[in-house]
Amino acid sequence: ETGVTQTPRHLVMGMTNKKSLKCEQHLGHNAMYWYKQSAKKPLELMFVYNFKEQTENNSVPSRFSPECPNSSHLFLHLHTLQPEDSALYLCASSHLAGGQGYEQYFGPGTRLTVT
């Protein structure tokens, strides 16, 4: 595997379910990010992890719970979601600023539908 991978690619869940999204980066980066992409809205940054430590929680509801066990893996745990949470969830990674570049590399995303 190369780059940033995300599983599953598609997920349909009911409002009472609990599920998790997984992201893995194979680029040797040490910062990882979760974004939400909804129709007709700009991409929204949800969470940032820097060396496994959460440095940003962009006012995200508690029904979204991130976990970063190491600098290569990032999870987003989901529970009691609402239909308006249906969106494409994108994971990204980067080197730290001032290091080897500033660009973020994105995974293909998980298309989430909440019924």
Place this chain on the structure above:
Amino acid sequence: AQSVTQLDSQVPVFEEAPVELRCNYSSSVSVYLFWYVQYPNQGLQLLLKYLSGSTLVESINGFEAEFNKSQTSFHLRKPSVHISDTAEYFCAASEPLQGAQKLVFGQGTRLTINP
């Protein structure tokens, strides 16, 4: 806080015609700017970036963007488009965030190429 505005939500052009996708950012002492492209059912791919130095940056597939500090713009251009350029294009600006970075995205511009 940084903000990014993409002035056109949709741009239709004919194949082999030139195109310009407009992007403006809010003023900042130092800013790093990016263009990402998103093909259907895929994540975001970095197209080009401006960090410092020459104000004209180029991608490998014929796109270029010019950083204009006085007009706070970073417009994307291509002299002759192909059907394969059909995609959504996102302009982004970065803000430092405790060693990592926060990307602020514009709303996106959907580029449609007609034969």
